[in-house]
Amino acid sequence: MDYPEALEELVESLQQLPTIGPKSAQRLAFWLLETAEPKALRLAEAIRTARSQIRPCRRCFNYSEQELCQICSDPQRKTGVLCVVVQPKDIVALERTREYRGGYHVLGGLLSPLDGIGPDKVRIHELLQRVREESIAEVILALDTTVGGEATCLYLSRQLGTDASVTRLAQGLPAGGNLDYTDEVTLGRALRGRRRVEDLSPQ
Amino acid sequence: MDYPEALEELVESLQQLPTIGPKSAQRLAFWLLETAEPKALRLAEAIRTARSQIRPCRRCFNYSEQELCQICSDPQRKTGVLCVVVQPKDIVALERTREYRGGYHVLGGLLSPLDGIGPDKVRIHELLQRVREESIAEVILALDTTVGGEATCLYLSRQLGTDASVTRLAQGLPAGGNLDYTDEVTLGRALRGRRRVEDLSPQ
Numbered sequence: 044m045d046y047p048e049a050l051e052e053l054v055e056s057l058q059q060l061p062t063i064g065p066k067s068a069q070r071l072a073f074w075l076l077e078t079a080e081p082k083a084l085r086l087a088e089a090i091r092t093a094r095s096q097i098r099p100c101r102r103c104f105n106y107s108e109q110e111l112c113q114i115c116s117d118p119q120r121k122t123g124v125l126c127v128v129v130q131p132k133d134i135v136a137l138e139r140t141r142e143y144r145g146g147y148h149v150l151g152g153l154l155s156p157l158d159g160i161g162p163d164k165v166r167i168h169e170l171l172q173r174v175r176e177e178s179i180a181e182v183i184l185a186l187d188t189t190v191g192g193e194a195t196c197l198y199l200s201r202q203l204g205t206d207a208s209v210t211r212l213a214q215g216l217p218a219g220g221n222l223d224y225t226d227e228v229t230l231g232r233a234l235r236g237r238r239r240v241e242d243l244s245p246q
Numbered sequence: 247m248d249y250p251e252a253l254e255e256l257v258e259s260l261q262q263l264p265t266i267g268p269k270s271a272q273r274l275a276f277w278l279l280e281t282a283e284p285k286a287l288r289l290a291e292a293i294r295t296a297r298s299q300i301r302p303c304r305r306c307f308n309y310s311e312q313e314l315c316q317i318c319s320d321p322q323r324k325t326g327v328l329c330v331v332v333q334p335k336d337i338v339a340l341e342r343t344r345e346y347r348g349g350y351h352v353l354g355g356l357l358s359p360l361d362g363i364g365p366d367k368v369r370i371h372e373l374l375q376r377v378r379e380e381s382i383a384e385v386i387l388a389l390d391t392t393v394g395g396e397a398t399c400l401y402l403s404r405q406l407g408t409d410a411s412v413t414r415l416a417q418g419l420p421a422g423g424n425l426d427y428t429d430e431v432t433l434g435r436a437l438r439g440r441r442r443v444e445d446l447s448p449q
Contacts, residue, residue, distance in 0.1 A: 045316065046309070046338070047299075047300055047309055047310055047311040047315075047316075048311060049292070049295045049296045049299040049300050049311060050296055050300055050309060052292045052295065052296070053292040053293065053295075053296040055292075056288045056289040056291075056292040057289065057292075059281075059285055059288070059289070060274055060277060060278075060289075061273065061274070061277050062270065062273070063274075067265065069335070070264065070265070071263050071264070071266075072296070073333075073334075073335055074263060074264050075263075075293055075296065075297070076296060076297070076300060076309065077333075078262075080297055082262055083293055083297050084293065084294065084297065085259045085262070086259040086260065086262070086263075086290075086293060087289075087290040087291075087293040087294050088259075088290075089252070089255045089256040089258075089259040089260075090256065090278055090286055090287065090289060090290040091287065091290050092252045092255065092256075093252045093253055093255070093256040093275070093278065093279060094278070094279070094283055094286055094287065096250075096252045097250055097252050097253055097279060106249070106250055106253060106279070107250055108250040108251060108252060112250075113248065113250075130276075131276075132272070132276055135249070
């Protein structure tokens, strides 16, 4: 027996989603068929609404329903400092720390010349313009510590060097990390980035 | 920062799905926002179509887009034998074996007096009626080997006893199973259900 066509199509469109394999897609499809109708249609509606109402913030390219996102339109946020991230969900991660009250800039990707992603494919031009126009004093690079992240940091710090002070997130041991389980690159960076204990006491 | 409302709603409606926790829901929501628009809308559309077009087969209650499902409307299927299952996806599992060519009957649930699921809450009445009207000679009970499954088997075999021959799926060692890893209930049933080797040779 084949599935009815509409069920087959539902399974296939669920299988497009990341980390959803054929088995999970089948299970989710059956759930969507068997649950109360409003629950299933709620998801269909939420997808449509999200796709039609969410757009990039005009200034920082974070997700937003207005022209300016919640952060850019918040008068309480510090001006003069920008944190550069790759994607909107990195902002969520940084906000969760409650350690930062400045603005953001979403690049949209990392430089990757081998994949044809040059400086014109990510929002570097927009960043340079913002740094000048908003008289930014510090740019914090909060990028992945991968090859692409390192390359992008290097490129950005050269481009920004004279306009603003460029900093990067510290690299070292993760919280709750065991020294003997830490890889040698991380441990090497933690050593090189070591800090005087008295400097770490709360100010 | 909170998510924009439409994104929040998308995350929440994904979180309703079974086995999708908050982290996965977030990842899927971001994918649905970032992927090409037709891919995301395809899922929304597939949910709507499935909910509006798929209904239970009038005869056996399998999923169907027509009044009769693919199996009930197939003239090549054997008549006179019915396989009783709990849900439509059990039919898919049984069809995959290619060992059975008769009809099905989807109960829709197992008896569970403690949860208030009595014989009137599952499609037992419809089954008894079919057995009489379609002059069924054999009813195969293909139910879970759980407490609820056993109770339902017992009830059904009493109800059907005089009208048709009632059989159950064999219980025993699974294919590829190791004897020393098999639990004692399964092993006990395998022992009780042992068969003469000559009876097992292909006929």
